[in-house]
Amino acid sequence: MTGDGNQDQPWKIPPIVQELAAGVQAPPSRYVVREQDRPDVAGAVMPEPIPLVDLSRLSAASDDPYPDEVAKLRSALQSWGLFLAVGHGMEPSFVAEMMNVTKGFYKLPREEKQKYSNLVNGREFRIEGYGNDIVLSENQTLDWCDRFYIIVEPESRKVHSLWPTQPPTFSDTLREYTARCREIVNLVLANMAKLVGLHERYFVDMLDEEAVTYARLNYYPHCPEPDRVFGLKPHSDASVITVVLIDDTVSGLQVQGDDSVWYDVPIVPNALLINVGDVIEILSNGLLKSPVHRVVTNLERERVSLVMFYSMEPEKEIEPAPELVDEERPGRYRKTKTKDYIAELFETLARGTRALDKVKI
Numbered sequence: 001m002t003g004d005g006n007q008d009q010p011w012k013i014p015p016i017v018q019e020l021a022a023g024v025q026a027p028p029s030r031y032v033v034r035e036q037d038r039p040d041v042a043g044a045v046m047p048e049p050i051p052l053v054d055l056s057r058l059s060a061a062s063d064d065p066y067p068d069e070v071a072k073l074r075s076a077l078q079s080w081g082l083f084l085a086v087g088h089g090m091e092p093s094f095v096a097e098m099m100n101v102t103k104g105f106y107k108l109p110r111e112e113k114q115k116y117s118n119l120v121n122g123r124e125f126r127i128e129g130y131g132n133d134i135v136l137s138e139n140q141t142l143d144w145c146d147r148f149y150i151i152v153e154p155e156s157r158k159v160h161s162l163w164p165t166q167p168p169t170f171s172d173t174l175r176e177y178t179a180r181c182r183e184i185v186n187l188v189l190a191n192m193a194k195l196v197g198l199h200e201r202y203f204v205d206m207l208d209e210e211a212v213t214y215a216r217l218n219y220y221p222h223c224p225e226p227d228r229v230f231g232l233k234p235h236s237d238a239s240v241i242t243v244v245l246i247d248d249t250v251s252g253l254q255v256q257g258d259d260s261v262w263y264d265v266p267i268v269p270n271a272l273l274i275n276v277g278d279v280i281e282i283l284s285n286g287l288l289k290s291p292v293h294r295v296v297t298n299l300e301r302e303r304v305s306l307v308m309f310y311s312m313e314p315e316k317e318i319e320p321a322p323e324l325v326d327e328e329r330p331g332r333y334r335k336t337k338t339k340d341y342i343a344e345l346f347e348t349l350a351r352g353t354r355a356l357d358k359v360k361i
């Protein structure tokens, strides 16, 4: 016995989907979703106005120079739990460069990518690195996507050996992108706090200098049968907040509306997608909702996305803000430690359930 058991259980080591897609005529059975759960590849069209917010019109201070823009943010969050952010201050050329190096990583030869594998010694799974999500059971439905997780903040938690040396500008670009995203997130969190009647620093202070930010580079290869698989199963993010740089050439992201219908998230060039995470739902005692979303694949085209997950320091506890709990609106979520919540996320992702349901009262 090796102790990890993976050698006796080869199903625990999932294939690289990029390699699979290059060779198969149809997705293997492990990827095929039960008939009743299969996605409609063409989602419903979002009604106008689409959730779009100009961040240059928002202020982190208590005054609001453009109340109309704040109203748009409120409406977007109420209807969808997410919005497309323009006026975020990143030049289109910089956004394009970040996208290019993300795509460039997946174009590297197999051996180069494998240097960053998330399987230690080819067997033991860890969150960080390149590969697939953890496989917990033989009958788990696998997602048609490869991914690469890297901790980008704080400095003390970065694993430098996992920062790619190829493409050559990858690491510098990601560092710069991380710093720019942090400013955007602080502005958005200040506005979200104001919207629910909290002090403007309430959420920002939850993401102190020990808070951990993960970057996840997703790669969805073309798929011969997009209506039978998920690029990414329905889920909500276990983060405080999430910022996504989406491919502006191929759609695929869908969000579930209050009516349970799946809507396509529209593509707006150079916009960033920002969504509420489970932690803000808990902290706001349910006033802000973490949206359930999924990704569908494309018959001909590959798609990439770069996702930044902002999470609290692992030992920090997550619970509704006392200011938002009273007799009329009792606490709706149990207290949990950040690290336990994140561990739960990976289990629930594998099972296709929701971590949030475990802490709901």
Ligand SMILES: O=C(O)CCC(=O)C(=O)O
Residues within 6 Å of the ligand: 216, 218, 232, 237, 244, 246, 252, 253, 293, 295, 304, 305, 307
């Ligand atoms: O690829 C996308 O557009 C979204 C990815 C996502 O939801 C995630 O990585 O949690």
Ligand SMILES: [Fe+2]
Residues within 6 Å of the ligand: 235, 236, 237, 293
């Ligand atoms: Fe997500």
